[in-house]
Amino acid sequence: MAALNPAEKRRTFERLGSVREIVFGIQDGVLTTAGVLAGLSGAVSGRSQVILAALASTAAGALSMGAGAYLGTRAETQVMRNQLELVRRESASQPYVVQEELLAALAREGLSREAGYRIVKLLSRAPAALFSTAEQKLYGLSDAAFGNATVDGLLMGVAFLIGALVPLLPFVLISSVREGLTAGIATTAIVLFAVGYVFEGLLAGERAPIFAGFRFLAIALGAAAIGYFVGLLIAPIGAASVG
Amino acid sequence: MLKPGDSAPLFDLPCAFDGKLSHLNLDGIRSELVVLFFYPRDFSFICPTEVIGFHKAQPAFKAExxxxxxxSVDDAESHRRWAHxxxxxxxxxxxxxxxxxxxAYGVFDEKESVALRATFVLDRARTVxxxxxxxxxxGRSVSETLRVVRAIRTGQLCPADWEPGGDFGPADHKF
Structure with missing residues (x-):
């Protein structure tokens, strides 16, 4: 059995913290672009118009999602840091309360009151250790839990871009709209299944990752199909306004 | 919660004292006054300041x-280890x-299943x-409890913030 390396494990957990941005970005990029392609293919007759619209949608989506992730993580981090600072000030002014709450938390996890008391008493010899333990155990707060806004923004934007290319490339490379759309939807399906299989199945430790893949795929294709039918529905409106 | 003038409920309970397990009943206490203080739990971080506070002030109470x-609701063995x-x-x-x-004293916190931080001073007739x-x-004030004990023992009307050596009011004044 390999020795546990806490530093390496910590880095792994920090990297895994980016899974949300990657999955969200790819899924949204694939879905949005597939939806645009499917919808416009039903509504617009010109292939180049569809490609241009999809490219514009991809660029806008990647920028918007990247900026959104950056701003979201930045705001979350600032709010959480402010809360952490408040907790630290309260802890410093009321150490007895922190000690009692930590003691109660340890008791809830099965330690005897006496054993918990001794642990908290030992921790109290170094207030920094007491407060950081209390922050993590009582409030789930710690410096390590904060995301990196720049990394999150970049990951989200790039993931969206990669996701968008999945249905777009076959559509661009194949001259027939119908065949390009079919190929785009096929690659979309494969990639979405793969994302679900890997992230929700394998990495999440599911016993049957194949189901995670199909679940992911079902949601994605459901959205694309709805987009396509919405395009069919609004096609007469477009035709009327042109006429 | 009981109030001044109420009879103090009797007790005959296990206890820890002087490193040993024993029993104590209210009738067996011969002192003029009794300070009965309830605290939530052994092995906590506020209670010891009170328990130690009363311990340090015990000679002054004894002099009175x-x-x-x-x-507390803990068992006698827990008390023994806690005192140690x-x-x-x-x-x-x-x-x-x-x-x-x-x-019985009306100071039980049903939600937490512990006693509140309540202090009772019982007089010679074991009324509150x-x-x-x-x-x-x-945490409560041990010095305030001692001040009240000293005031009660004067048998006089003691004004606000009375301290030993301070002026008394007439003993027959009720208010």
Missing amino acids: HTSIVGV ELGGVSYPLLADAGGRLAQ AYCVASPINV
């Missing part, structure tokens, strides 16, 4: 012919398992002469 008795942890406690700690005594309860996260 007053016994001190601590009470604190370096020894010079008065008995009563084991009020289930909190029946705390209920003084009582006070603090919030669960605020």
Whole structure:
């Protein structure tokens, strides 16, 4: 059995913290672009118009999602840091309360009151250790839990871009709209299944990752199909306004 | 919660005292006054400041012919270990398992299943002469308890913030 390396494990957990941005970005990029392609293919007759619209949608989506992730993580981090600072000030002014709450938390996890008391008493010899333990155990707060806004923004934007290319490339490379759309939807399906299989199945430790893949795929294709039918529905409106 | 003038409910409970397990009943306490203080739990971080505070002030209470008795819902063995942890406690700690005594004095926190931080001073007739309860996260004042004990023992009308050596009011004035 390999020795546990806490530093390496910590880095792994920090990297895994980016899974949300990657999955969200790819899924949204694939879905949005597939939806645009499917919808416009039903509504617009010109292939180049569809490609241009999809490219514009991809660029806008990647920028918007990247900026959104950056701003979201930045705001979350600032709010959480402010809360952490408040907790630290309260802890410093009321150490007895922190000690009692930590003691109660340890008791809830099965330690005897006496054993918990001794642990908290030992921790109290170094207030920094007491407060950081209390922050993590009582409030789930710690410096390590904060995301990196720049990394999150970049990951989200790039993931969206990669996701968008999945249905777009076959559509661009194949001259027939119908065949390009079919190929785009096929690659979309494969990639979405793969994302679900890997992230929700394998990495999440599911016993049957194949189901995670199909679940992911079902949601994605459901959205694309709805987009396509919405395009069919609004096609007469477009035709009327042109006429 | 009981109030001044109420008869103090009797007790005969296991206790820890002087490093040993024993029993204590109210009738067996011969001192003029009794300070009965309830605290939530052994092995906590606010209670020891009170338990140690009463321990340090015990000679002053003894000089006022007053016994001190601590009470919590922990068992007597826990009290013994807790007293040992604190370096020894010079008065008995009563084991009020289930909190029946705390209920009898009206100071049982049903939600937490512990006693409130309540202090009772019982007079010679073992009626309540003084009582006070603090919030669960605020320790009580040992020096205030001692001041009240001294005031009660004068048998006089003591004005606000009276301290030993201070002026008395007429003893027959009720208000």
